[in-house]
Amino acid sequence: MNNSFVMNLPWHLYTMAFAYIKARISHFRIPSLYLKIIPPYFPNSKLLNSISLFAKFFLAIMLSIPVFSKYAACGITALLIAVSPSQIYILPNEKTKIGTPKWILLLNLPLQLTLTLN
Numbered sequence: 254m255n256n257s258f259v260m261n262l263p264w265h266l267y268t269m270a271f272a273y274i275k276a277r278i279s280h281f282r283i284p285s286l287y288l289k290i291i292p293p294y295f296p297n298s299k300l301l302n303s304i305s306l307f308a309k310f311f312l313a314i315m316l317s318i319p320v321f322s323k324y325a326a327c328g329i330t331a332l333l334i335a336v337s338p339s340q341i342y343i344l345p346n347e348k349t350k351i352g353t354p355k356w357i358l359l360l361n362l363p364l365q366l367t368l369t370l371n
Contacts, residue, residue, distance in 0.1 A: 273313035
């Protein structure tokens, strides 16, 4: 049996993959929530939203497969860097309120930085 597809990764990778998949379901069901947090200086926010949705979903699945997990982690790192302008944009902007408490938004940036550096 090929061990490259057996679930033998650390538990936190599966937890992270599950969290990304769960978040992407909301991303898909309520795209307007995510469209309003894309800074206006980015062109074609609907396309960017769709690309982000599918990339994160795909990478979350790949994160759970041992043979692909390192590549998926690099892809997630790149995506976290790519979406960081949105994370910064929502902090002072009242129009982007998505129901998330400000302290979570403030915690999100260092958390993303930590995930990117690991």
